[in-house]
Amino acid sequence: MTWEEMFPLLMESTGQTVQMVLWSTLFTVILGLPLGVALVATDRGGLLPSPALNRVLGLIVNIGRSLPFIVLMIAILPLTRLIVGTTIGTIASVVPLTLGAAPFFARLVETALREVGRDKVQAAQAMGAGRVTIVGKVLLPEAMPGLVAGLTVTVVALISYSAMAGAIGGGGLGDLAIRYGYQRFETTLMIVTVVVLVVVVQLVQTLGDTVARRLARN
Template structure:
């Protein structure tokens, strides 16, 4: 296969991977952030302590994190079909990507929020701040560097997950590597695909680290 033949394939599938990762990152943040906050505030000594709710949330998160992604993709096929009307392609892949990454990100959110000093929360209490105000004005802003770092780790994981999605027709660079690099023995294309994935991961990690450092200094 010549470069003129490979270039359009690489561009198309890189764009598909970018779409999968961007949309699933958005939905992962929308689901994982409040879930992580809920794990903290409902814990013993939290702002809204509830042992029962906390255990239920923890169980849901642990189940989501324990399933290998390739099994999760297959297990949620009926749900994916119900949501997007199909089980193949970029749009369909966003569903299992989100379901797989949201519990992972929720735990990272929980860890970041735990690192916020209790004295800051107590000071906000002493000044008469409500519990919801403490969450929005103290916990989340103070944990922002850790949240950005956690989101960066999650995005890198999503890139890896999106490559695995190619095994069931999810499109993207993983699908390209399987259909051409593996099944058609196009070794050169396989190597280039791996290089593209590595470059994307490096760019995401560098951007995330830079933003987190600036927030830390601020």
């Protein structure tokens, strides 16, 4: 396969991967951030202590994190079809990507929030701040460098997951590597696909690290 033949395929597949990762990142934050906050808030000594609810949330998160992504993706095919009307293609891959990454991100959110000094929360409480105010104006802003670092790790994981989504017709670079690189023995295309994935991951990691460092200095 010549470069003129490979380039359009690479551009299309890279665009599909970016689309999958961006949408799944958005929904992962929407689901994972509140879940991580709830894990901290309902723990003993939290803003809204509830050991029973905390155990339930922790169990849900642990189950979600323990399932290999390829197994999760196949197991929720009926749910994917129910939500988007199909089980193949770029949009369909967003559903398992989100459900696979949200529990992972929730734990990273929990870890970042626990690093916020207890004295800052107590000071806010002493001034009469409510729970929502403490979360929105103390916990989240103070934990922002850790949250950005956690989101960066999650996005990198999503890029890896998106490559696996190609195994069942999810599109993207993983699908390109399987259909052309592996099944058609296009070794050059396989190598180029791997290089593109490495470059994308490196760009994401560098951007995330830079933002997290700047936030930590403020």
